[in-house]
Amino acid sequence: MEISWFTVTYYVYWTFLIYVTFQIIHQYTVSSRATAWLFTVYLFPVIGVALYFIFGVKRRKRKMYEQKLSDDMKALEDYQAAVSEQSTEVMAQMQPKLKQFEGLSKLIFEEGCSRLTASNEVQVLENGEVKFPALKKDLAAAKKTIHIQYYTFKFDHVGYEIVKILMAKAKKGVVVRFIYDDYGSLGIEKQVIQKMRAAGIEVNAFSEIRLFAFADRVNYRNHRKIAVIDGKVAYVGGINVADDYTNDNSLGEIKRYWRDTHLRIEGHVVPYIENIFLNDWNFCAEQKVDIKEQLSDDFEQLDKSNRRLVQVVFSGPDSPHPSILFSMLHAIHAAENEILITTPYFIPNPALVKALKIAVMRGVKVSLLVPEESDAKIVDMAAQSFYYELILAGVEIFKYTKGFVHAKTMVVDGFLSVIGTANFDERSFELNFEVNVFVYDERIADQMRKTFNNDLNDAKEITESTWESRSRVKIFIEKVARLISPIL
The missing domain is CATH 3.30.870.10 (Endonuclease Chain A)
Known part of the structure; x- marks a missing residue:
């Protein structure tokens, strides 16, 4: 019986795809990321597998370089x-004001970043x-x-x-x-x-x-x-x-x-x-x-x-933990009154979504400022898939309309300000080399808070009713984008 090249290619490809499937399941302990890659490799034949080997293979444990x-x-x-x-x-x-963030300061130091400096x-x-x-x-x-x-x-x-x-x-x-x-x-x-x-x-x-x-x-x-x-x-x-x-x-x-x-x-x-x-x-x-x-x-x-008082947090593929993510989560959990977040790319992982929801449930006012349009359409669609559940939880979300807001900042309780290079997405927390500065100071926080409120003058709030009125096609596309959001 003559076997065609198409048949051989078909079986080789599916054998290889099964191998990739086992690799993904074995490699990722976070189910959302595993699901995102499985969705990609099966929905986009050949291209999805190629993307996985370029962007998906985890190399954090292999250490990109030897740190001194x-x-x-x-x-x-x-x-x-x-x-x-x-x-x-x-x-x-x-000391009295630092007490609220004492655990955060200790975490940053224990992560091997910096001591709290005055x-x-x-x-x-x-x-x-x-x-x-x-x-x-x-x-x-x-x-x-x-x-x-x-x-x-x-x-x-x-x-x-x-x-x-x-x-x-x-x-x-x-x-x-x-x-x-x-x-x-x-x-x-x-x-x-x-x-x-x-x-x-x-x-x-x-x-x-x-x-x-x-x-x-x-x-x-x-x-x-x-x-x-x-x-x-x-x-x-x-x-x-x-x-x-x-x-x-x-x-x-x-x-x-x-x-x-x-x-x-x-x-x-x-x-x-x-x-x-x-x-x-x-x-x-x-x-x-x-x-x-x-x-x-x-x-x-x-x-x-x-x-x-200032600390510096940095992380990347060479660090044992996603230190910036850990520090941001700790700061959110330490909040008692208010959290103001500005970010150009908002694709939070499940831990961040839960942290923001829990903060609102504890009575903390949480406000998020994002661009009306970023420079990446797929990122916008993935980000928007998170808005509705956060709005329902009580998070205030504003879209900046004057231009492109590229700032990466967070202000907590009028005392802690975070300014740096890390976006609120998996790439910044897990893949990129990033650095954030944590400033414990009322004057700086007051300045950052005023800046945030000034930016709101050039922004429009996303309400529950306006978000519900969007077309079903758009909502569906955003949900598809969300499926691959952990790997964007």
């Missing part, structure tokens, strides 16, 4: 002991038109080192201005180290990179995308946005380097209003932020730059009114 974190954290602990007198004084004054000056920078002038001023004043890394760095007007400063400082002997994510900065001009290197800047792509290591690299993105100058000033937040992130009319026509949030920090938490950069640098540059060489012991005495 333990040695560096020991150095940071020694440093922290040397500056602890100021910290102890400030923490003693804040004597920090924190400035909230709203939008690129505020951030970029401040950053350029600090870069121009650098005397020893500039460490800078961005998920997206474009060589447009804003990017060129910063590159010019970096090249000028490098020529004057300042050590400049520059990391860009090879996926987030696709299309980055190699000629400019060569000029930067010729000027003395050390430049490296994080996980450079290569054909034979595509799956290992494209799925694990360095989504961090960090700049550290002379080990004293740090910038962290949601704003990448590109004209798109500023609403400066002098740069030409603004395509879409961009609403974002960043931080400028001085003080004793800066070395912890720099340590995150150096671990990334040592991986992609294959060097061993020691955090001890970067520590500064000559921080200027900060005014008492500027002594903010």
